[in-house]
Amino acid sequence: MAEARTPAVSAARIDFERRLLARAAQARRTVAPRPDIVPASFAQERMWLSDWLDPDASTESTVFVIGLRGDLDVAALRGAVSDLTRRHEVLRTVVEPGRGGLFQRVLPPSEVPVPTVDLPADGAAEALETFAREQLVRKLDLATEPPVSWTLLRAADGGHHLVLRMHHIAADGWSEGVLNRDLSQLYRARVTGEPAGLPELPIQYADFAIGQRERQSGAGLERGLSYWRQRLAGAPTTVPLPFDRPPGETEALESGTLFARIPGAVVDDLETTAGAVGASGYMALLAAFAVTLWRGSDQRDLVVGSPVAGRELPETEQLVGVFTNTLPMRVLVRPEESFAQLLRRVRENALDDFAQGEVPFQRLVDAVRPARAPGRLPLVQVILQLDNTGFAEPEFPGVEVSYRQLFAEKSALDLTVSLGRRGADHVAVWKYRSALLAESTVRGLHDRFVAVMRQVARHPDAALKDAELAGS
Numbered sequence: 001m002a003e004a005r006t007p008a009v010s011a012a013r014i015d016f017e018r019r020l021l022a023r024a025a026q027a028r029r030t031v032a033p034r035p036d037i038v039p040a041s042f043a044q045e046r047m048w049l050s051d052w053l054d055p056d057a058s059t060e061s062t063v064f065v066i067g068l069r070g071d072l073d074v075a076a077l078r079g080a081v082s083d084l085t086r087r088h089e090v091l092r093t094v095v096e097p098g099r100g101g102l103f104q105r106v107l108p109p110s111e112v113p114v115p116t117v118d119l120p121a122d123g124a125a126e127a128l129e130t131f132a133r134e135q136l137v138r139k140l141d142l143a144t145e146p147p148v149s150w151t152l153l154r155a156a157d158g159g160h161h162l163v164l165r166m167h168h169i170a171a172d173g174w175s176e177g178v179l180n181r182d183l184s185q186l187y188r189a190r191v192t193g194e195p196a197g198l199p200e201l202p203i204q205y206a207d208f209a210i211g212q213r214e215r216q217s218g219a220g221l222e223r224g225l226s227y228w229r230q231r232l233a234g235a236p237t238t239v240p241l242p243f244d245r246p247p248g249e250t251e252a253l254e255s256g257t258l259f260a261r262i263p264g265a266v267v268d269d270l271e272t273t274a275g276a277v278g279a280s281g282y283m284a285l286l287a288a289f290a291v292t293l294w295r296g297s298d299q300r301d302l303v304v305g306s307p308v309a310g311r312e313l314p315e316t317e318q319l320v321g322v323f324t325n326t327l328p329m330r331v332l333v334r335p336e337e338s339f340a341q342l343l344r345r346v347r348e349n350a351l352d353d354f355a356q357g358e359v360p361f362q363r364l365v366d367a368v369r370p371a372r373a374p375g376r377l378p379l380v381q382v383i384l385q386l387d388n389t390g391f392a393e394p395e396f397p398g399v400e401v402s403y404r405q406l407f408a409e410k411s412a413l414d415l416t417v418s419l420g421r422r423g424a425d426h427v428a429v430w431k432y433r434s435a436l437l438a439e440s441t442v443r444g445l446h447d448r449f450v451a452v453m454r455q456v457a458r459h460p461d462a463a464l465k466d467a468e469l470a471g472s
Contacts, residue, residue, distance in 0.1 A: 034207060040095050040102040041209035042216065042360035043310070043322040047169040048095055048102055048142060049362075050412070056139065059253070059410045060169065063136045064176075065128070066162040066394060067402035074116070074152065076190035077162070077396075081150050082112045083186040084179070087198070088320040090170045090205040096143035104206060107146065114150045121156040128153055128161055135165040136406050142169060168322055173387065174309055175320040180394040182320075187396050205321035208313070216360060224359035225367040228328075231353070232303070232379075235330055237371045239304065239382045240297030241414055242445070244438045247375030252435035255411040260446045262419070262426040262453075269457035276460070277340055279347040282306075282386045285419060287339065287346045288456055289384050290331035291464060292449045300333045305380035305413075308357045326361040327353050328380050335465035339456035342464070377412055387420030407431070415442075417449075 040048065051060050085091045086109040095104050119127050131153065140147070147170035153161040171179065182198060189196035216224070267281070274284035290302050310316075310323035331346060361380075370379045393403045411431055418429040428449075430442050459466075 034210060037098075038104050038106075038206045039209060039213050040104050041205075041212055041322070042362070043172075043324060044095055044104065044169050044209070045102050046360075046362060047167070047322060051140075051142065051167070051169070054253075054410070058137060058139055058167065059408050059412075061136060061138075061140070061165060061167050061408060063132050063406040064164040064166070065132050065404050065406065066164065068160040068162060068396065068399050069402075070396075070399040072160055072396065072399050073187075073191050074160075076187055077152070078112075078114045079190045080183055080186040081114050082110075083190070083196070084183050085109065085112045085146075085148070087182060087186075087201065088179075088205075090319075090321045091148045092146050093170065093205070094143055094146065095169060104209065106204075106206060112150065114152055116152045116154055119153050119155050119161075124155050132163055132406055135163060136408065138165075140167055142167070147171075170322065171320050172309075172322045172324045174311065174323070177392045178318055178320050180392050184395045187394075191397065199318070201318060202315045203313075203319070205319055208316055208319070208321065208323070211313075212358070216358060216363070221359070221363065224356045225363065227352075227356045228359060228364050229367055231349075232328060232330060232368050232370075235303050235328075235368075235370070235379075236299065236301050237378075238373045238376055239293060239302055239414075240299045241293075241382070241437065242296055242441055243436050244441055245436050247373070247414070247436055249375070250435045251375060252433070253410040253412055254434050255409055255431055256434040256437075256439055256442070257407060258430040258432070258439055258442050258446065260428045260430065260443070262428055262450055264421075264425045266450060266453050266457070267419075267421075267426050270453050273340070273457045273460045274343065277344050277347065279343050283347050283350050284343055285386065285453075286329060286331065286350070286384055287343045288453045289417070289449060290333055290346075291339070291342070291456065292445070292452045293382075294333040294335075295452070296445070296448065300335070302331050302333070303328045303380060304331065305329070305383035306353075307383065307385045308354065310358065312358075325357060325359075326380060326383070327357055328361075328364070329353055333464065336463055338461045338463055340460040343460075376414065381414040383413055383416045385416070385418050387418055415445075 047060050051058060089106045092107040092109065093104050094107065095102060097103075117131070131151070135149070135151070147167040149165045151163045151165075153163060155161070185196045185198055188194075267285075270284045270288065271281040274281055286304060286306065289304065293302055293304075294300055306327045306329045307324050308327055310325050316323060329350065331342075331349075333342065365379050368379065372378055394401055411433055413431075414433050414436060416431040418431070420427055420429075428446055430446060432442050
């Protein structure tokens, strides 16, 4: 999602980049030699625990269905999958509990099975969907099974569908683009017999995990925890949402998903407003989202979760792995202030928060010790995230490719809002606990969010309580 090109936002970037460079330099110094026993990263711990809490189905997996029509070289595809798994150790890493914590073990490289399954001539689409859904919920033994599996489904008309099942313990959203680009180049190399041209990876995910453990221990961890204790002192326990059913009445985690459009001009205008005060597009979206929640509840003090990429080390940019961390972004809405004033405060707080972005979320929660509300997660129940990782679909020469993703149908979070540009417009993906919120209620939240974005961009200097913003 592009940001306005102004001197102010450039200054904000420079300010933030300086902080990131300082953290990256410290991180680089602490990448240690690999011991015989490698601890899991904090993100792997989080994914493992989430998976363990649901013994019947996987809630931390995703499935990609890649349609392949044309001159597909099946042998080259199988070879490319093995090459990809050889390149990225995390794709052949198992995670198991042991004395003193959770540990990862890298399996030796080998030929990766890509079995072929024939689809029936009649009802092929239904059979494909059924297979993909079964893969999505199938429980994985993380201690013995690799976190990624591949199946090639062959249609009667000669077309193929590559079904990729991936557990989030091995990959985040950023990894999706890395994986697709690498697989494309490795397939091309197999077909042509030429080198893939991929640079050697300077580190592997296990090396990152070791360095992260070094950085987030002792005095380094305590400095970060001290910051978050102060930042969240007196913060509210929950974020108010217009529930159709009170959270305390159910523990059901089934989720629904709403896809909704945001006109490109609305976000572009908001980003222009952000640039005028030296803020990023995400900071403006966070501020507008906080205003939306405040208007629906009259609660001024809000904590919204913000995922961060966690890839300050340049060496991690081309790695597959789970690096993301969640930050509890606290926003205080003051009705007498203008949106521009609110956005300036959000910017300053966000820069400080991001500078402490590697503190593991679970350690942060344990240190802050927030009050617990029945039926809701502690501290963060709502997440706002921006999809700007430069997504790339796989490309195979001579093959027409289609691509879609299936999401887990459970969520412990009450609401996750994901925003990303699709062509001229933007798409908002609202994932919500369907036992608590009806789709019509979520649609209303989306409409109010868009209205707030439109209004604050038009009147950035008007007090938030003023009449020209009342319609939002």
